[in-house]
Amino acid sequence: MNEGFFEALAALGSENSVEQTLLVERISAAMLKAAQKAYPYAEDDDIRVEIDPATRQFDIYMKKSVVEGEPKTDYEVSLEQARLHDPDCELGDLVECLLDPVKFGRSIAQFAKQSIRGDLRQINREQILEKFEDKEHQLITVRVTQVDPARGTVTVEYDHTELYLSRSEQLFTETIIDGKPTRVYEPLHEGDLIKVYVTTIANRTKKPIVRISRVDRGFVERLLEQSIPEITDGTIEIRAISREAGFRSKVAVSSNDPNVDPVGTCIGERSSRISAVVKELHGEKIDIIRYSDDPVEFIVNALAPAKVLSVTIEESEPPTAKVVVPNAEASLAIGQKGQNAKLAAKLTGYKIDIKKEIPDPEDLQPEESDLDADGLPAGEE
Numbered sequence: 001m002n003e004g005f006f007e008a009l010a011a012l013g014s015e016n017s018v019e020q021t022l023l024v025e026r027i028s029a030a031m032l033k034a035a036q037k038a039y040p041y042a043e044d045d046d047i048r049v050e051i052d053p054a055t056r057q058f059d060i061y062m063k064k065s066v067v068e069g070e071p072k073t074d075y076e077v078s079l080e081q082a083r084l085h086d087p088d089c090e091l092g093d094l095v096e097c098l099l100d101p102v103k104f105g106r107s108i109a110q111f112a113k114q115s116i117r118g119d120l121r122q123i124n125r126e127q128i129l130e131k132f133e134d135k136e137h138q139l140i141t142v143r144v145t146q147v148d149p150a151r152g153t154v155t156v157e158y159d160h161t162e163l164y165l166s167r168s169e170q171l172f173t174e175t176i177i178d179g180k181p182t183r184v185y186e187p188l189h190e191g192d193l194i195k196v197y198v199t200t201i202a203n204r205t206k207k208p209i210v211r212i213s214r215v216d217r218g219f220v221e222r223l224l225e226q227s228i229p230e231i232t233d234g235t236i237e238i239r240a241i242s243r244e245a246g247f248r249s250k251v252a253v254s255s256n257d258p259n260v261d262p263v264g265t266c267i268g269e270r271s272s273r274i275s276a277v278v279k280e281l282h283g284e285k286i287d288i289i290r291y292s293d294d295p296v297e298f299i300v301n302a303l304a305p306a307k308v309l310s311v312t313i314e315e316s317e318p319p320t321a322k323v324v325v326p327n328a329e330a331s332l333a334i335g336q337k338g339q340n341a342k343l344a345a346k347l348t349g350y351k352i353d354i355k356k357e358i359p360d361p362e363d364l365q366p367e368e369s370d371l372d373a374d375g376l377p378a379g380e381e
Contacts, residue, residue, distance in 0.1 A: 022123060026116065026123065027051060027119075031101070035060050042062055049061075060099040061098055063094040064077040064094065064096075064097050065092065065093075065094060066082040066093045066095055082095040082097070085098075125204075128161065129201070132198060135210075137197075137198065137199070137218060138197075138222060139195050139223070140158055140195070140196060140212075141193055141194070142163065142193070142195075142196055143158075143193055144188050144192040144194060145162070147188055152167030153165070153166055154188050161210075164212075165196060165214070167185070169214060171185070171215060171245055171246045171282055171284070172184060172245075186246075195223070196213065197216050198210060198211070199212065199213050214245070215243075215245035216245075220251065223281070224238065227273050227276045230260065235256055235260055236254070236255055236262045236265060238252070242343045242345075243343075244339055245284070246284055248286070248339060248343060249281075250286075250287045250344065250347045251266075251289060252291040252302070252347055253289070262290060267288055289304065295313055295321070295350065296311045299311050299344065299350060299352065302347045302348050303341070305332065307326055308324070309326060311323050313350075316351075318350070320353060321351070321352050322353050324355050324356075325354060325356065326357050330354065334354055341354055
């Protein structure tokens with residue numbers, strides 16, 4: 001029985017990522033409660049549980065009263081039997097006797113099992129919170145342990161704890177396959193070491209769930225901090241980030257030192273600093289933008305690399321910026337699938353309406369509502 005118990009104990013500790021010492025302590029407490037429930041008239045200190053993984057011994061003892069002849073209750077032991085445990089005992093003494101857990105009955109065994117499960121849940125909760133409390137909104141390096149090609153879920157391990165990187169939190173790009181736009185996810189394999197961003201710890205009071213991501217904009221922010229010491233020490237400040245994960249990010253930065261150029265410092269000599277971040281992001285482009293308290297200047301910077309001729313701020317909800325660009329720069333300002341304009345809008349907080357310097361003829365056609373019954377612009381003969 002002991003052999004099977006310790007095999008189960010080792011498996012339980014491994015499955016639940018619980019140290020054996022702590023597990024033994026909680027199981028001992030659960031078995032003590034079960035024994036006390038099975039022998040309700042025994043004093044609390046009359047029952048003792050001994051679990052020793054080193055010698056693979058698991059025993060439960062209870063002090064019983066030594067009586068003459070056959071014992072009449074479970075709390076008594078015959079003098080003859082008692083002297084097998086203590087040769088010097090006498091009638092009326094209390095002698096510690098070995099109990100058989102099997103005799104506890106089914107309900108008591110179930111009670112012990114439920115108690116252990118409850119303790120394991122509590123241990124897991126405490127361990128996860130202790131391990132990840134200070135990791136929230138930070139980067140951690142994890143090892144890929146399993147890739148599920150059907151569901152796209154990736155299982156990773158951090159400090160003996162399994163975490164799950166869902167498909168929606170993985171980087172991807174789009175390519176044309178068989179004439180159709182197709183998402184291609186970053187190649188992840190068992191054994192890979194990757195960085196992930198801890199977005200939050202959910203369900204803290206019951207079963208904590210550590211959520212991780214590689215698409216959250218915080219992932220880019222922390223990667224920049226790791227690559228650029230001036231951000232870590234506060235010389236350069238990240239003011240805003242907008243991101244289309246896997247494609248492009250725009251990062252607005254400012255300097256707290258007039259002698260330090262925030263954009264050049266972040267990019268680094270020969271783009272060395274920003275290249276390290278781009279490599280971690282599997283080629284995702286990063287635009288470093290100079291932040292400005294002047295919304296017009298900030299919007300102009302955010303639309304780079306496109307040239308902007310004018311910006312008119314309109315007080316509306318949401319606030320809107322009418323932007324005029326040279327005709328040749330319009331597609332660059334808008335970007336593929338509107339990406340550049342969309343990222344600039346997210347970065348600045350303004351709805352951006354981009355217009356060409358010289359409108360195309362089709363843009364000058366009157367709206368249908370402005371035409372009269374003869375199909376001519378209203379007011380014309």
